[in-house]
Amino acid sequence: MKVIGLDSSGLTATVAIVEDDKLVAEYTVNHKKTHSQTLVPMLDEISKMTELDLSTIDAIAVAKGPGSFTGLRIGSATAKGLGLALNIPIVEISTTEGLAYNLFGTDKLIAPIMDARREQVYTGLYEFEGDELKTILPATAEPIEDTVARINETGRAVMFLGDGVAVFKDKILELIKVPVSFAPAGKRLQSAASIATLGLKLLGEGKAIPARDHVPDYLRLSQAEREREENK
Amino acid sequence: MAGKKIMADKLILAVESSCDETAAAVVKNGREVLSNIISSQIDLHTLYGGVVPEIASRKHTEQINQVIEEALKTANVTLKDIDAIAVTYGPGLVGALLVGVSAAKAISFATKIPLVGVHHIEGHICANFIENKDLEPPFICLVASGGHSHLVKVLDYGKYEILGRTRDDAAGEAFDKVARAIGLGYPGGPKIDKVSYEGNPEAISFPRAKVEGSVYDFSFSGLKSAVLNYLNQCEMKGIPVVQADVAASFQKAVVDVLVDHSMTAIRESGMKKFAIAGGVASNSHLRKAFEETCAKEGISFYRPSPILCTDNAAMIGAAGYYEFIQGNVSGYDLNAVPNLRLGER
Numbered sequence: 148m149k150v151i152g153l154d155s156s157g158l159t160a161t162v163a164i165v166e167d168d169k170l171v172a173e174y175t176v177n178h179k180k181t182h183s184q185t186l187v188p189m190l191d192e193i194s195k196m197t198e199l200d201l202s203t204i205d206a207i208a209v210a211k212g213p214g215s216f217t218g219l220r221i222g223s224a225t226a227k228g229l230g231l232a233l234n235i236p237i238v239e240i241s242t243t244e245g246l247a248y249n250l251f252g253t254d255k256l257i258a259p260i261m262d263a264r265r266e267q268v269y270t271g272l273y274e275f276e277g278d279e280l281k282t283i284l285p286a287t288a289e290p291i292e293d294t295v296a297r298i299n300e301t302g303r304a305v306m307f308l309g310d311g312v313a314v315f316k317d318k319i320l321e322l323i324k325v326p327v328s329f330a331p332a333g334k335r336l337q338s339a340a341s342i343a344t345l346g347l348k349l350l351g352e353g354k355a356i357p358a359r360d361h362v363p364d365y366l367r368l369s370q371a372e373r374e375r376e377e378n379k
Numbered sequence: 380m381a382g383k384k385i386m387a388d389k390l391i392l393a394v395e396s397s398c399d400e401t402a403a404a405v406v407k408n409g410r411e412v413l414s415n416i417i418s419s420q421i422d423l424h425t426l427y428g429g430v431v432p433e434i435a436s437r438k439h440t441e442q443i444n445q446v447i448e449e450a451l452k453t454a455n456v457t458l459k460d461i462d463a464i465a466v467t468y469g470p471g472l473v474g475a476l477l478v479g480v481s482a483a484k485a486i487s488f489a490t491k492i493p494l495v496g497v498h499h500i501e502g503h504i505c506a507n508f509i510e511n512k513d514l515e516p517p518f519i520c521l522v523a524s525g526g527h528s529h530l531v532k533v534l535d536y537g538k539y540e541i542l543g544r545t546r547d548d549a550a551g552e553a554f555d556k557v558a559r560a561i562g563l564g565y566p567g568g569p570k571i572d573k574v575s576y577e578g579n580p581e582a583i584s585f586p587r588a589k590v591e592g593s594v595y596d597f598s599f600s601g602l603k604s605a606v607l608n609y610l611n612q613c614e615m616k617g618i619p620v621v622q623a624d625v626a627a628s629f630q631k632a633v634v635d636v637l638v639d640h641s642m643t644a645i646r647e648s649g650m651k652k653f654a655i656a657g658g659v660a661s662n663s664h665l666r667k668a669f670e671e672t673c674a675k676e677g678i679s680f681y682r683p684s685p686i687l688c689t690d691n692a693a694m695i696g697a698a699g700y701y702e703f704i705q706g707n708v709s710g711y712d713l714n715a716v717p718n719l720r721l722g723e724r
Contacts, residue, residue, distance in 0.1 A: 183477055183480060183481060183714045183715060185712075186481075187481075187484045187485060187488050187711040187712075188710070188711045188712050190488065191488055191711055201489055216436070216437075217436075217473075217477065220437075220477060220478055220481070221477055221481050223440050224439075224440055224443060224478045224479075224480075224481035224485070225481045225482070225484070227440075227443060227444050227482055227485070228443075228481065228482035228483065228485025229486075229488075229489050231444050231447060231448065231482075231485075231486060232458060232486040232490050233489050362437070362440055362441050363440065365437070369431060369433035369437070370433065371433065371434060372431075372434065375426070375427070
């Protein structure tokens with residue numbers, strides 16, 4: 148089985164092709180250009196480089212959120228367009244779960260954090276049991292203080308990763324009461340290889356959906372909807 | 380199944396998501412609409428009194444594949460029959476535009492069908508080619524909608540000279556704001572159009588604004604303020620407001636200005652053909668005013684049917700066709716450009 152992975156949920160643009168247990172190609176860019184300008188050209192580049200026959204692709208794995216609303220939509224609309232044109236399904240992968248998978252095999256708690264603005268992080272809590280990634284807390288949006296307090300209660304060593312580290316590292320170091328570490332450069336940000344690998348697994352479990360049915364999981368309502376709810 | 384294509388026929392799959400309509404269409408040779416699918420979000424935005432960009436973008440993402448699939452199915456074709464994919468890349472709401480642009484690029488990449496980025500206003504102008512098979516450039520075109528008011532000299536296919544534009548509110552925006560102020564609600568254009576039949580257009584004298592230094596530019600914010608002032612004064616003096624009279628008088632002021640500027644442009648250019656486009660072009664009073672004035676002056680008047688005045692993808696397919704046959708194709712790095720100017724690529 149062969150899957151294309153896409154993640155444009157944060158500042159990172161990343162695309163990958165994974166076939167069974169082989170990473171065929173991965174292209175990851177952390178640069179100021181918008182995902183709209185980079186994502187498809189990157190996919191085109193790795194496809195040419197690896198002489199990819201697109202008709203051999205079984206599914207598109209896409210980071211479904213949380214993340215930047217616009218970033219998520221660029222990834223989703225791209226995945227949906229690919230699904231429509233190639234007549235293949237989509238596998239939706241939680242952005243935080245995809246990040247956690249970067250740290251395969253660690254015995255520490257895994258805490259992905261992404262800057263969610265409004266003084267919050269998008270986060271979740273994960274751990275590996277052997278080869279299996281287990282979700283302790285699914286993706287949520289909350290103040291970093293709440294995230295650290297929850298981890299402190301476990302008494303276990305934790306590794307943070309994600310673009311939130313750059314923003315909240317000082318705050319974490321100030322509040323944390325358990326052994327703490329931060330993922331190194333090559334593992335810290337979104338990786339489409341992780342998205343595609345998880346995608347292959349879900350595809351095997353029959354959890355792919357028709358491309359037309361995919362929508363991002365924003366975790367938050369739009370501002371207008373929030374204000375309308377509050378004023379009811 | 381699709382019939383065999385005659386040589387040289389070009390089928391364009393077009394995608395439009397610049398505001399609050401998710402749309403896709405299949406157009407043959409720039410003039411013949413094989414399908415024109417529009418998924419409108421108007422009911423959603425009515426709750427908020429106008430288009431909410433984030434909600435629009437989310438809805439586009441939800442609907443994009445369905446409308447494209449429906450457009451292909453209705454046209455009785457598959458992607459294999461398509462010669463180019465045209466997509467609106469500006470102007471418009473950036474988050475909304477990105478959905479169509481991203482999907483269109485992905486389809487183009489996956490199928491190797493050439494991609495053509497299209498200017499939204501160019502689409503509106505080209506809606507006239509669909510409706511009026513005999514219309515060919517050059518002509519003068521007035522584009523008036525909720526987001527745009529442009530007076531354009533169409534020199535050739537894909538070649539435009541902007542004569543005038545609004546300095547503040549777009550014509551359709553003024554309709555929406557005035558409709559809200561007199562309690563008609565959103566969307567203002569169709570509601571004012573309808574209620575005006577019961578009102579007296581001469582009841583209240585609202586200003587016909589001239590823009591200093593340009594005979595072609597528009598300004599509608601002064602008119603909008605004049606309506607608001609009138610309503611305030613009525614309230615202060617305890618005079619009852621006749622909704623239909625205000626609507627009819629306001630609308631007459633807009634129509635007069637649009638007709639006056641357009642006729643000046645026609646006379647100055649010496650052109651004998653004039654077209655209107657955009658959402659405001661479906662206003663029945665405006666259409667009637669242009670019909671009468673053009674008939675009097677011996678000008679051929681062209682207008683798209685209302686379904687082609689609203690945001691739709693068939694018009695993008697028409698514009699995309701003329702760009703495509705002139706060799707204008709886009710790369711996979713095509714981005715959404717929210718303030719894209721007409722004539723720029």
